[in-house]
Amino acid sequence: MKWSILTILAFAIGILIGRTGIVADGVLPDDISIWLLCVLILQVGIGIGSSDDLGKLIRGLDIRSILVPLGTVTGSLLFALPACLIFRWISWSDGLAIAGGMGYYSLSSVLITDLKTPELGLQMASALGTVALLANIFRELTALGLAPLFRKLFGPYGPVAAAGVTSVDVLMPSIIRYSGKEMIPTALANGVLLDLSVPVLVSFFCML
Amino acid sequence: MLIIFLMLLGGIAIGFFGKKIEFIRFIGAKMSLTVMLMLFAFGLSIGSDDTIIADMSKLGLAAITISSLSVLGSVIAAWAINRFFVRHKCRSRK
Secondary structure: OHHHHHHHHHHHHHHHHHHHOOOOOOOOOOOHHHHHHHHHHHHHHHHHHHOHHHHHHHHOOOHHHHHHHHHHHHHHHHHHHHHHHHOOOOOHHHHHHHHOOOOOHHHHHHHHHHHHHHHHOHHHHHHHHHHHHHHHHHHHHHHHHOHHHHHHHHOOOHHHHHHHHHHHOOOHHHHHHHHOHHHHHHHHHHHHHHHHHHHHHHHHHHHO | OHHHHHHHHHHHHHHHHOOOOHHHHHHHHOHHHHHHHHHHHHHHHHHOOHHHHHOHHHHHHHHHHHHHHHHHHHHHHHHHHHHHHHHHHHHHHO
């Protein structure tokens, strides 16, 4: 949670400095975000590969541990579609890319901005990236704040599904508290499998 | 997209086979730092764009709507899984 706050702070400071106009165009190389993105994707992979979570997941794998992440993805994408009808300026595939972030705000926002720039131009791509950032931060906050409510209304898997990727880190303590220790393998499977699928989902919908 | 997927798989392989190597663990652990740098750079480019700043309430509204709907969709799916898969298992145990 500490890192989430620091990261959002870094973003806010970036906006403020950008507002002042101190950093003239061309000081930062254009492709710096693409390089950082490549580093991040590699780090995400190394993180997944080197953590013991993957081994635990493969050893304890049963069909129901795939069911919850599958439901999380299907539910998120299906329900995000009507939002694109309300906001006509977001195409349905871009809306799905935003919802496909599953709470992974850093990765989804930069992926969307970078992948959409050639097609829509930097301004519109940045706008979509900003929506993805805000939407996925908001998802983390909702999952954190409403965990007890989700447990009560939607059963023990509710807080796990709401959390998305964060069920394996930020949200794990709340999930254990409200849904019990027996939910740990499900939260683990949900987080790790979504971690893997976010880069794939987001870039897939960006290409449509 | 293929490049991203391959890099992800490559990273997993490096992490999996190199988990004993200090340097590789170190790189993997510094993810939050990259994320901070990325969002700082993203903030810079948004901050210098007047149109995006002016549109912020429009973007925020879209973000809250998309996020609320997708959370709702996923908890409903969680409810359905609990209702139709877990209860069924209890019944068959009897």
